[in-house]
Amino acid sequence: MRPLSPIPSVLASAAVAVLALSACSGGTVRGAGDSTASNGGAGSTFVYAANLDVVTDWDPATSYSNEIIAMENVYESLTKYDSATQKVEPRLATSWSSADDGKTWTFTLRSGVKFHSGRTMDATAAKEAIERTISLKGGPAYIWDSVATIDTPKPTSLVFHLKYAAPLDLISSSAYAAYIYDTKAAGSEDLTKWFGTGKDAGTGPYRIAQWAKGQETEVKLRASSDYWGGWKGKHYTDLEFRVTPQLTTAWQLLQRGDVNFVERLNPQLFAQAEKNKQGLQTSSTPSFQNLLALFNTAQGPMSDLRLRKAVQRVIDSKGLLSALKGADTAATGLVPEGLLGHATDLGLTHDVAAAKTLLQQAGYGPGKPLTLEMTYAQGDDDQQLFATLLTSALDEVGVKLHAQPLQWNAQWERGKSADPAKRQDIFVMYWYPDYADPYSWLINIFHSANPPSFNLTYLSDKSVDARIDALPQLTANDRPQAEKAYVDVQRELIEKQAVVAPLYVQRYQRAYSANVGGYTDNPAYPNVVFAHDLTPGG
């Protein structure tokens, strides 16, 4: 138990008693009276309360951020991964087969599918989309690295010839960079610019109806009448994304029926939602999404290995999980449980004495104080909690932490800044795989990249690069060896080079209206609600 101060004062008690006599603070709900969510019937609208800005990039080739929650309802990939069955399911492709020891893959495409532009989706169109995605090299275009050529022997047949064996059915289910879209939708206009204005060229059940960047209701989608899946039965015809950073606001909107779905509540509100079984439903699902603290290895004080190790030892993972009250689980290694290469013995060791020794060795102490800059996503209470705990823990070892919450776009832009001096010392962000495979953590975050995109440790190590580059082929040829290689690389990054601190793995805790039927969480598509699969009215 912590020591009490020696003088519990009468004066303090008196002041507290006086203060306690007054009224309580409270808040207001934005958009009061602007009720848009509906409970079914023709023209029903599903309103999704997102706690971060929705769109950073509308181009299906390069999109690689929060817009996934809208994009997955507008665009489709060849296949889809079902996290519950852990199997790849048909989507735009109805069947597929591999030959030549996994180096040739043939996908049979669904007939009668039209893009929102009106053009027929066939093998040629699919090939053009994938080739454009590869050529732009944006987002996670690396997922197609194994592809040598693509043939289109028939309008419904797409054949991939690979440089090395790879699980292309799984790759094709990727949440990013696997969208099939009409590359000719813009006509003579520049397609990238055309997408940038909020237009779409997908095959999905919904089309972009409105995009109002910076507005509370940022995105509106409307049913695409030509959708191959059809609109028989009850479906939501409209889908809205309402940016609601304040959890209490989201909670109140949900209770009032102004939104149908809240992406994430804090543990306390989630517990309340679980109790409120009459008007609400909840789901809690283990995810592939973990929170990482990335250390700047290229510039500033954190380029010193001893300092990075000191910060790792200062982090009290057990304390963090305790304060998070069941919303998250312990992170061991970079790869969450359920994926190849998950390590069970790569947790952080909380050792304040060792941290102090490392700091002294690095030359920091009373005569040479140290200040670190950390950025994290504004509106994420779990990250804020971590920031508070780390600030306190670092203060204990004499290090001042300036933890700055930023809107995700601003945080990312600062992390990618062309001027290294403007970058932060510690970048906190979530990561989830592009497809149900661990490779995306390593290739995106720890492979050298100039200019940086998600490599926000700014690590540039040829030996690590080579080990990462070898992983896909090794996974295809020798899974046990690949498992070992993944664990070894993680050990190198976490223990030896100390470039990252894995903090926790999130549980997806959703709260949604009782009248929403058919919702299941699919962690392979983080935070996505496949609205066409839902039944309004329960």
Added chain:
Amino acid sequence: MSLATVAVRPSRLGRVSRLVRADLLAAVGAVLLVLIVLASLAAPWLAPFPQDGTTATHATQSLLPPGGGHLMGTDQVGRDVLSRLLYGGRTSLFIAAVVLLLAAAVGVALGVIAGYAGGVVRDVIMRVTDVFLAFPALLLSLALAVVLQPSVRTAILAIAATWWPWYTRLTASIASSIRSRGYVDAARCLGVSPARVMLRHVLPNSLTPVLVQLSLDAGGVILTAAALSYLGLGAQEPTSEWGLMVEQGQALFTTDWWVVTFPGLAILVTAFAFNVLGEGLRAALDPRRNAR
């Protein structure tokens, strides 16, 4: 001093008693403020867990409800809310004091110069003042705070930058009327320098309304500082500050009410106390009222 005069003067206790009876609300405000200021100043000795008011956290003791161990419960990272409330008072009162000092120093100086000098000097100063007054204070503070790094210092600068024009306008009008008074003319005729006239004759006679205004503004400054911290543009962790405490606890309002309620009350009560005291001072120092 004659004996007769001494005999008719009421005792100190009697004067206080008369003042309290004259404006009970202001007296309540004054008592509240004394308690809040004393409690805040003595936070290191009064706080049950002084280390919680600064940097300590105790993750395993998060969100304990008010009770024996923690009179006002604990927050998300296990810090004693009462301790942080007491330390938060130091921050909020410090911000109010520095902001008002800065704003009054700049505003009064410019106001005295504008009022005494008149002409082009007055026009230039007053037009600049008008430009600042054209923006809502909170919006201008927000804009400044966004440009600068969020911190207590930023909050102070941002608020002070929007507060000084009121003092300039107030002082300029008073100084303008004083400059034509006989004793000022006399000083000028005797060859006293303008700076000395302003400092010795104009400034002292302008201060009473400024003091009233300062007491009225203190609550507003505390509210603005709390708003900036609430929006993440003022005090930052691990600093204890009431607005920041409200911001951090507001997501817990319906489940763990104590985290947000106590700092909210502290802001409310302090702002209320400053306001009623200011109103009381205004009434007490109003020469028209005293003449009746």
